[in-house]
Amino acid sequence: MRSFGYLWSSTALSNLADGVLKVGAPLLAVQLTRSPTQVSLVGAAATLPWLLFALYAGAIADRVDRRRIMVLANGFRVAVLAVAALFGALGLLNLWTLLAVVLLASVSEVFADTSAQSVLPMTVPSAQLTRANGRVQTAQMIGNEFLGAPVAGVLVTILPAALFGGPALLYGAAGLLLLGMRGTFKAPQDVRGRRSLLAGIVEAQRYLWSQRFLRTLAVSAGLLNFSSAAYFAVMVLWVVGPDSAIGLEPSGYGLMLTAFAAGAVVGSLVSDRAIRLFGEGRTLVGGWTANNLLLLVPVLVPTAWALYPTAVLWGVTSAAVNVLVVSTRQRLIPAELLGRVNSAYRLIGMGGMPLGAALGGVLGELAGLPTVFLSAVGVSMIAVALVWRALGDRISTPLTSEPKIPDISRSR
Numbered sequence: 526m527r528s529f530g531y532l533w534s535s536t537a538l539s540n541l542a543d544g545v546l547k548v549g550a551p552l553l554a555v556q557l558t559r560s561p562t563q564v565s566l567v568g569a570a571a572t573l574p575w576l577l578f579a580l581y582a583g584a585i586a587d588r589v590d591r592r593r594i595m596v597l598a599n600g601f602r603v604a605v606l607a608v609a610a611l612f613g614a615l616g617l618l619n620l621w622t623l624l625a626v627v628l629l630a631s632v633s634e635v636f637a638d639t640s641a642q643s644v645l646p647m648t649v650p651s652a653q654l655t656r657a658n659g660r661v662q663t664a665q666m667i668g669n670e671f672l673g674a675p676v677a678g679v680l681v682t683i684l685p686a687a688l689f690g691g692p693a694l695l696y697g698a699a700g701l702l703l704l705g706m707r708g709t710f711k712a713p714q715d716v717r718g719r720r721s722l723l724a725g726i727v728e729a730q731r732y733l734w735s736q737r738f739l740r741t742l743a744v745s746a747g748l749l750n751f752s753s754a755a756y757f758a759v760m761v762l763w764v765v766g767p768d769s770a771i772g773l774e775p776s777g778y779g780l781m782l783t784a785f786a787a788g789a790v791v792g793s794l795v796s797d798r799a800i801r802l803f804g805e806g807r808t809l810v811g812g813w814t815a816n817n818l819l820l821l822v823p824v825l826v827p828t829a830w831a832l833y834p835t836a837v838l839w840g841v842t843s844a845a846v847n848v849l850v851v852s853t854r855q856r857l858i859p860a861e862l863l864g865r866v867n868s869a870y871r872l873i874g875m876g877g878m879p880l881g882a883a884l885g886g887v888l889g890e891l892a893g894l895p896t897v898f899l900s901a902v903g904v905s906m907i908a909v910a911l912v913w914r915a916l917g918d919r920i921s922t923p924l925t926s927e928p929k930i931p932d933i934s935r936s937r
Contacts, residue, residue, distance in 0.1 A: 528706040542668075561887075564761065576877075585864075587712040590709060606626070646860065654852045678780075712860065739870065756898055758881070764781065796849055
């Protein structure tokens with residue numbers, strides 16, 4: 526549990542840095558351009574590395590010490606953001622520089638996050654995974670939204686260079702905390718002498734595709750993230766500015782994300798209780814359905830008084846389900862495959878996000894922002910229907926009740 530404490534503390538700091546960048550980058554982009562297509566490129570740059578590097582990140586996480594990967598990833602982000610802060614201080618920052626910074630920082634995020642999800646089960650007993658993931662999710666939401674959002678709103682307005690310098694310091698501290706974890710954090714079976722990197726990736730893909738529920742969950746997550754990327758890539762244009770539908774200042778946008786984070790903290794903490802009360806299947810389907818329908822509120826009622834409580838409910842539903850999904854994956858996937866299968870899952874789940882963000886911008890330019898929002902909700906409901914169909918009469922039974930598939934590498 527001592528190692529989990531260091532991991533949790535590092536997660537809290539790195540996600541605070543993530544939050545400042547996540548909110549600050551699109552707000553800075555809005556100051557540089559009002560084109561929906563160009564603004565949506567920020568979201569695409571933040572998610573494109575998942576499509577390009579997720580499989581390799583997982584394969585490497587199953588071959589070397591996962592903690593070491595996280596330390597190196599944080600160090601790389603420190604270097605990138607320090608250079609970006611210098612550019613900002615010298616007045617050399619433009620949209621294309623911003624996109625490059627977001628892209629490089631996101632490459633490191635792929636390796637750090639993949640290793641973090643794979644190393645967490647090595648720090649706590651299996652029976653405590655849901656509780657541990659809830660604590661990690663809480664730290665992520667507090668950093669990403671609750672604290673990061675308002676800080677980003679202030680920094681963009683007052684001192685854009687600090688938008689990069691502050692996160693650089695936080696990533697550095699997060700990397701140092703990881704050094705306090707004692708022991709070796711390699712996969713239980715070292716695959717370096719057994720197969721090539723590509724063969725290990727293929728093995729993970731075959732395993733994921735052989736489990737019907739995990740496969741359906743990954744495809745549904747991909748559709749949800751695709752539609753969410755389209756929705757939120759252009760939402761800043763619907764919410765922020767005198768010409769927008771809601772008319773918030775940048776600080777008001779940060780406050781909306783803070784409201785989301787407050788709800789997410791609650792959702793993370795009550796996820797375990799909701800599962801015991803409703804069951805895993807009902808919590809999954811019900812939470813995703815509610816979250817999707819809530820996306821209609823800013824379109825149908827474009828006012829600040831409706832936006833803020835809706836953001837709270839977005840946070841509650843999304844965080845509660847996310848804790849359940851992550852814990853389920855960690856229990857279903859064998860430890861020696863966890864890094865690779867997790868990355869294969871997240872490639873499917875997150876690989877469509879850059880395309881969704883880009884298409885959201887193009888569709889918003891051609892047909893208007895409400896068309897983007899309504900289309901995103903429609904795609905999201907299709908994703909929920911797929912999960913509901915896969916569960917069938919198992920909706921009231923634990924998601925981990927499906928038998929594990931034998932190790933494919935031994936049956937070839």
